[in-house]
Amino acid sequence: MDSAKSVLLLVSGPAGSGKTTLCDRLRGTYPDIQRVITATTRSPRTGEVDGQDYFFLTDKSFKDKIAQEAFYEHALVHGKHYGVLKEEIDSRLDAGVDLLLNIDVQGAESFRNATKHNPELARRMVSVFILPQSISQLSERLFDRDSDDKEEIERRLIVAEKEMREADQFDHRILSGTRDEDFAALQKIYFDKKGLAS
Template identity: 45%
Template sequence: MSVLLFPPPQPVLLLISAPSGGGKTTLCQQLLAAVPGLARVVTCTTRAPRPGECDGRDYHFLTPETFEQQVAGGEFLEHAVVYGHRYGTRRAEVLDLLQAGRDVLLNVDVQGAASIRAMAADHPALRAALVTVFLTPPSIEILAERLRRRGQDAPAAVERRLAEARREIAEWRHFDYLVLSASVAEDLHRVQAILEAEKLRTARRPSGSGA
């Protein structure tokens, strides 16, 4: 029986954020299909389901009252109000997966990313695992065209989303990596490369190991 010289790397908490229409939902779906063992944490929200969305698969759809009870109980790793609706990530779901050695994918907005970074500063396990990626089209014009093509919002709502997107894009320097969105395939390749490189970092190997 062979003896491993090095223990497996500690897990990665891969956080992906983007402005509305930036493509993070599609990218996350592609990542989950392409990366064996990558775990997704389902976000909680108070907004109504969109056509085709399923409770527990796409989101945990909560009433505002239930959401507030969970906030008061300290159940969320992060929570924020986005376009009038509340979103949050349950702390226990993330920590349980990391403790089981699973790499975890988080799809959160810029507010949520800031909250998780702040919490990670005081939480060694989160701090060691966290890797943040900001995905955005290379120009606001491309983002505007994507939002209009999506056809989910009235023109006034598109303009509100673009105004918010400008504020979100201004936060890009707070992330570990910046990915300028091109095609779905290229975005997937770049983020897979980030994840693979992070798994190879010597800092992810428990101390005291080696030949």
């Protein structure tokens, strides 16, 4: 593996835009691309392995790391902390591993800010926004997925409308079409970046 060429592919977009579908397919197609592992203070669910699914941290340890500025980004969600450790990204990129990060729009903003003071991260990172064609396309996908109730979906759509205004801040936008079209677009961005980063 060549660390000079390793890239961080950051995939963001509103809930239901298709980030997870795309990231799963990219990793299924290119098993060498590894998922960024998030740190969290939530308890492991049955079968979850520390260092593989998440880094499970105590509240104290997480807060210490915040104070040490050890995170590229972190957030409190329903009373639990989640964050991406700088060390997790930097050491794996240095080891020549390509990384895939599926992250919400706010988290993506923290990464963009981090690149302003970190030229090495800026050189390796490429950010992609999955842009729904319309709120009704997004609404249809969220209802079809059937994983959230109506109130939750309506709440997500309001947030999505705001998030879609952030699309121009990303290096690339994929205007969501069919699954195959979206995947082809992501694949091209990944390969172009690998060329550019060499």
